[in-house]
Amino acid sequence: MSAVASLEAAFFHPSAAELDARDEFPARACRDLNEWGLHHYYVPACLGGRLASYPELLGLIRVVAQQDMTVAVAHSKTLLGGIPVWLAAEPEQARWLARQILSGTVVSLGLTERSHGSDLLGGELTARLEDSHYRLDGEKWLINNATRGPVMAVLARTSSEGGPRGFDLLLVDRRDLDPGTYRCLPKERTHGIRGADISGIAYTGAVVPESARVGTPGSGVETVLKGMQLTRTMCAGLALGAGEHALRRALRLSPEPSHGNRELVDAYADLLGAEALAIAGSRSIHFLPRELSILSAVVKYAVPTWIDDAIAALARTLGQTVVDDAMFQKIRRDAAIVGLFDGSTVVNLNLIIHQFPALAKNRPGNRPPSSAYDVRGELPGLDRYRLSLLAPHGVSLLHTLPAAIRHLPPGPLADLGQSFLNRAVEIRAGLPPARARIPAAHYEAAARITTCIAGAAAIEIWLANRHHATGPLWHQGSWLAAVLTRLLTRLGHRPPADPARDETLYTALQDQARTGQPISLFEERR
């Protein structure tokens, strides 16, 4: 049994709705997850943990989120605090944090401030270096687990001018601070993920040793941005879990929605397309680290947006019983957070827009090894030195799309593929040059190129897994045809309807939801 399947079987959390109603932290569920050992998957295998596969981690986060997003957010926050340290810290510091996490310490990541939000370079919390100690002054706010986690990776301004090299990441262990030099800020009551500890911390002259700095002086922003390439991709697990939860819940509440329900089938296809993109993105952490600056933004923009659309469509189409359900309402409120944290939708579109020139450039490339997109394929270890803030050669999924299309079986699938390729070529050719003040139309162009990349990812996932994957979704390429149809529709191009295929998807969804199988492309959790 895979780790993901075993976690799914072991994790049982029936009190999600009650805790939510009381804004109560899911302490028991988090303890259960620790007992199972989920925190070991936040620490790289080379440091004694079990993190060796990001696709696996994506799956683990997803199966927790499909029961309760609040628990997934509360527990996996430790990963956010850990990742920048795994990427940039000296071995001794990394080993220290690994020991902390493995023994159950909760770690948080302190990036945002009250007046600056996503504008990291606007940060005002300062760390002044005095005699091999940093003195911290200022506040971090809306930080997940700021109060519950004794250790926080804090992004601090270390040069008064600031700028991209003017910040450092400091690993601050509150247990070592003079209690008079810091204060935890009260929990903020939130719209969704109500039980989560969304709070903050204020430092007044807190002193930490110089050795608390992660990486070389001035590297804080770069480390954080690289870390986000990984965590943004993992955020997709939260959204996929919420989408799966919403579909399952909605179908349970309205067991026989009318056949041929277009919006229901579309919502399912959106979830499947989001899943294919998330799997491709998480595998790219291992295979294509140089492209992650774009791919992670694509995943973080598209997956939560489509899932949010799909959940809205369910509410719209399945009527009052579903909408009145407290759990369904919770899923919707919870799902809305994923588009906000770790870089909002707009922030991610900005990241894509800044790389338009690279995305437009054509570069003949070889198709990836078949193991790259085969969910059973071996993964090379993550090479952190190959992570980069820019992807000068763009995204290879786009370069190899014409070659991939040629492998689709002739018939409806190849036709859809060709039609998709034509749009992608047009869209890439029409990408405008980046400008300092970004016009509104650029955001639409970024959303469109995202759709192109998602389609290319779906095609590669289908090609690499079609010989071994089982289930009716894989018969005659049903899911790929449905996903490409949805993506083409998002691009303003409507392929003809295919009622037989809709029926296949509808039946597959009903079966998956009724029998408690994963609502997923794959019958087995990985």
Added chain:
Amino acid sequence: MTAVDPALRTTLHFAFSRRLYGITVAEMPHARSVLAGVFTDLLTVDATPDELVAYRLQDEALRDLAAIMGARGYLRDGPYAAFGETLRQSLATATSYESTRDYEHGLFLTAHACTERWRDARRQPGTPGFLADSTWLRAVLHRVAGRRAGRLRPLPDKLTDAIMTELTTRLADHAAFGLER
């Protein structure tokens, strides 16, 4: 679906006061285009005879505004708490229409109804300039056509500017964001 009107008002207050990357959110072309689009949709909702169109436009409007509000729109306390409350209420409201109803046909009826409203407004002596002028109708038709084609493009800059001017004036005058000023 509760009124999007107060949510838009809250978002405007936020957008004019929040500074990011050295400018206010209301100065960012993307946010301006979203705000102008939402206002246009509220005008459309006011004129449409179709419940499904009204519901979907308001639902999308709230989600668009939530993207501008970011984390502030997710808090249940503080100056923008009303926003989350509107969102919560709207999530708990179902539509009363039949799910088989045709959205595209509804959009067609909507375009027609908006054009009629504009014609009537023009004939009516004493109609405020904005409502008699074709700007709002062009914006409405741009968005209705975009939705019918499945591709909602941002409004052209000129329309965005004109609509933002009206929106700002109404905000200052505490006027409603509908076709009846």
